[in-house]
Amino acid sequence: MALYSEKVMEHFRNPRNVGVIEDADGIGEVGNAKCGDIMKMYLKIEDDIIKDVKFETFGCGSAIASSSMATELIKGKPVSEAMKLTNKAVAEALDGLPDYKMHCSVLAEEAIRSALEDYQKRTGKQIK
Amino acid sequence: MIYVDNAATTKMSKTAIHTMTAMMEDTWGNPSSLYSIGQRAKEVLEKARADVASVIGAEPREITFTSGGSEADNQAILTAALLGEKSGKKHIVSSAFEHHAVLHTLNKLEKMGYEITLLDVHENGMIIPSELEAAIREDTCLVTIMTANNEIGTIQPIRELGAICRSRKVLFHTDAVQAVGHIPLNVIEDNIDLLSASAHKFHGPKGVGFLYARKGIRLTNLIEGGAQERGKRAGTENVPGIVSMAEALKEANAGMEKNAEHLVKMRDRLIAGLKEIPHSALNGDAEHRLPGNVNFCFEGIEGESLLLLLDDKGIQASSGSACTSGSLDPSHVLLAIGRVHDVAHGSLRLSIGEDITEADVDYLIKSVKEVVEYLRGFSPIWRDLMAGKKQFIL
Incomplete structure (x- = not known):
């Protein structure tokens, strides 16, 4: 299908970091079923580094691919860097998304930020 | 590959393809021309009209060829709306799950001052005839209900709905795009005044369809120009497409x-x-x-x-x-x-x-x-x- 780039299809077919982290340090869930997309991110953080990240997504092909790519982009990175992840970076790493699917990359950005905010709330730490 | 999207479009049948290419090779004249290759095209065009008409129990002159189901829907609804307006009737009854070719045309009419009532289709996707009966008013000029839904496939009690419209003297249009060639339909027995169909839903070509309009219903043009289609649809006829559609329809009907x-x-x-x-x-x-x-x-x-x-x-x-x-x-x-x-x-x-x-x-x-x-x-x-x-x- 030429609807998506090869990269999107590759991440959609073989999503990275799928699943749940039972003892996560931060969890973020964004979107709603009404609009047809929900993303949930689980973070394991040690020494301000994202040691592990997993996701669960209800949504279209680009939502799943965006989740997968976003987890790849932040895994092993300092939390401060993860906090700066933009939807544009996610979309670019996927070799682009159709215009009306850009909101999927926005959701991925928001899901990660939401999980990091949860981590801040739990630990009282401020990510700089 | 398993193709299970036949409601979107069907693959053309061998007969439809052969008919179409044969027309392109041999019968490519303009049906409006008076010399022999034009007149041959006119002959096959009129034969196709008779064939299409006979499948749905209509007369040839009641069939107008269009570019497809959407055009037929637009023309049928606009025709009935303008006829209604002449006698001060500007209310139309339809259903909530019609095709967008119908719903968007109704939206347009609503902006032009028509009142639209959309019947509930209930959990099972069916119209209840008594609810149609109750929705028809003194100023209702048209009821338009699809024969079969394109997404969930439910078949409406068209004959009964048509009979209600007849008895209340309201025009009845049905978008039969998903039904023609798949389930039996007869415009007389089913009390249908206007019916839309599309060739590519029954193994015919894309870009061709037809509108049945009962004798006496004067169609409003969507396309002005030459005198083709009894002056109701201008533009040189798509002869290969139309003849191919007729062959596909006969085939679908026979099987x-x-x-x-x-x-x-x-x-x-x-x-x-x-x-x-x-x-x-x-x-x-x-x-x-x-x-x-x-x-x-x-x-x-x-x-x-x-x-x-x-x-x-x-x-x-x-x-x-x-x-x-x-x-x-x-x-x-x-x-x-x-x-x-x-x-x-x-x-x-x-x-x-x-x-x-x-x-x-x-x-x-x-x-x-x-x-x-x-x-x-x-x-x-x-x-x-x-x-x-x-x-x-x-």
Whole structure:
């Protein structure tokens, strides 16, 4: 299908970091079923580094691919860097998304930020 | 490859293709020309008109060839609206799950001062005739209800609805795009005044259709120009397409009973198999249903990802999910039968074709089961449902 780039299809077919982290340090869930997309991110953080990240997504092909790519982009990175992840970076790493699917990359950005905010709330730490 | 999107379009039949190429090779004249190759084109054009008319029980002069179902819908509705206006009648009754060719035309008329009543199609996707009876007013000029729904395949009691319109002296139009060539239709017995059809839904070519308008109903032009189609649809006729459509229709009509018998068997096997998937539901009435239509909702998953993964397994299908439409709202048809957004996003339409085998059906069931299970495996909604944090809808 030429609807998506090869990269999107590759991440959609073989999503990275799928699943749940039972003892996560931060969890973020964004979107709603009404609009047809929900993303949930689980973070394991040690020494301000994202040691592990997993996701669960209800949504279209680009939502799943965006989740997968976003987890790849932040895994092993300092939390401060993860906090700066933009939807544009996610979309670019996927070799682009159709215009009306850009909101999927926005959701991925928001899901990660939401999980990091949860981590801040739990630990009282401020990510700089 | 298993193509199960015949409600979107069908593959042209061999006869339709051969007819079309033969017309292009040999009968390419302009039917309006008076020399022999023009007149030969005129002859085949009029023969096609007679053939199409006879399949639906109409007279040749009651058939106007169009570019397809949408144009026919537009012209039928506009015609009835303008006829109504002449006698001060500006109320139209339709249903909530019509095709957009009908609904968007009605929206346009609403902006022009017409009043539109959309009948409820209920949970099973069926119109209740008494509700039509009650909706018709003194100033109603048109009732337009589709014969069979394009998404969930429900077949309306057209004859009964037509009879109500007759008795109340209101024009009755039906968008029969999904029905013509698939289920028996007769404009006289079924009390139809205006009917739209499209060739590519019955193995004919794309870009061709027809509008039946009962004798005495003066059509309003959408396209002005030459005197083609009795002056009601200008533009040099698409002779190859029209003749090919007529051949495809005759073929579909001749094989209708046999095809339907096979399709119903395959359809019901498919429905039974998919019903085994937990928290799923068939959309639309199980009995009053097109022979080739299967439409399900699966809770906890989204339709587009389902379609993409089925495509990887060689299965071509469609969904009423928002993501397949480019908007945030799922199919208006699924919403009209009361499916909530969460569930409507997880819909799958399998519109099977005559050549489907039992082995194909079993492969479809197996594949859909696998993909639904896989997607549920990492769906946060499914997790919440299973954990009891959310209530199952289906």
